[in-house]
Amino acid sequence: MASYDKHPGKLFIISGPSGAGKGTICKRLIEDSDAGKIELSISMTTREKRVGEVDGKSYYFVSKESFIEKISEGGFLEHAEVYGNYYGTPKEKVLAKLSEGIDVVLEIDIQGALKVKEVYPNGIFIFILPPSMSILRKRLTGRGTDSMETIDMRLAQTLDELSYIEEYDYVVVNGELEEAVNRVKAVVTAEHSRVTKNIKKLLMDKYKEEA
């Protein structure tokens, strides 16, 4: 590829309501791409490592003390506390990948995405939507993990979260999975063809030298 195509990697934030299918889409995005081109962001957490989990693959497992220190240093793109455990996206890990020219995919809920946007507005924010509220209800019920109350709460939350859609760059409806995956892939490809601020200089230098 020509040198002006070698701008560093891009951060794609795949976000959306619970049950929209963002996890499946992210998994496919990574699986279908050439090795070393795009990678999932790995979260840091203070929760106990479970059987089968690998440090640095499933999560970065750290103590509460080091997590809190990292917060105070501004070391996270976002972080949250859930049931007494901390979870966060370590900034320097993501930035290191990006500067190597590797795209990073961050799967995250809407609150988290909005926090990331404050710290890294150059990210590309993709909102994954269920095709309808009734299908979302069906999906959440089908999981069999949540009570009816929890599901009702999540549906109400989804309506709430829709109001943040204008903070995003793209919206992809996940009705048919293949279609949704292809749309997200198209966004990744297209974003790498975007005219960037430094492209004019890069091109002029390259073409003039040659002419």
Next chain:
Amino acid sequence: MASYDKHPGKLFIISGPSGAGKGTICKRLIEDSDAGKIELSISMTTREKRVGEVDGKSYYFVSKESFIEKISEGGFLEHAEVYGNYYGTPKEKVLAKLSEGIDVVLEIDIQGALKVKEVYPNGIFIFILPPSMSILRKRLTGRGTDSMETIDMRLAQTLDELSYIEEYDYVVVNGELEEAVNRVKAVVTAEHSRVTKNIKKLLMDKYKEEA
């Protein structure tokens, strides 16, 4: 498709230096797409119809008088005079397609694209680039239609035209045709997933009604 996907068609301006291959890319874009989804813009001209050309397909053939009247009415997205003949992109024909939800592809040189941008800044402007000046020279020479002087002039012009690249949204290097066509197709798909100004209201209405 859901109703919030039914925003009207989009105008894609495929532009770039002579010899970059914009014509071939446009042709493939239309050929590979489902009928009625995306169409080439048809120019209006005052030049004589040639054998085999069909009015309303190759061009809209009109008299000089009606062309000039149309100019005075602001009826063109852009127009130019070449060797005493007029050529232009009729605004109402393009807008009619867009409002029917059909994408329109406009293949045009850089001067024309810049004029279109003044009238229709919502267009999506794609700059097609040859991979290098030496390959561009080879392509222009290979055509066998231009003198060395003309080719030298075109190469100098290309360098000049590169300075307008920041007016564009995307840049696609046409080294390998399939790769370039796929990139332009990805841009078309991605642009249809863009969060638009009215999407929030459309979505809220749809999802609330259903909830």
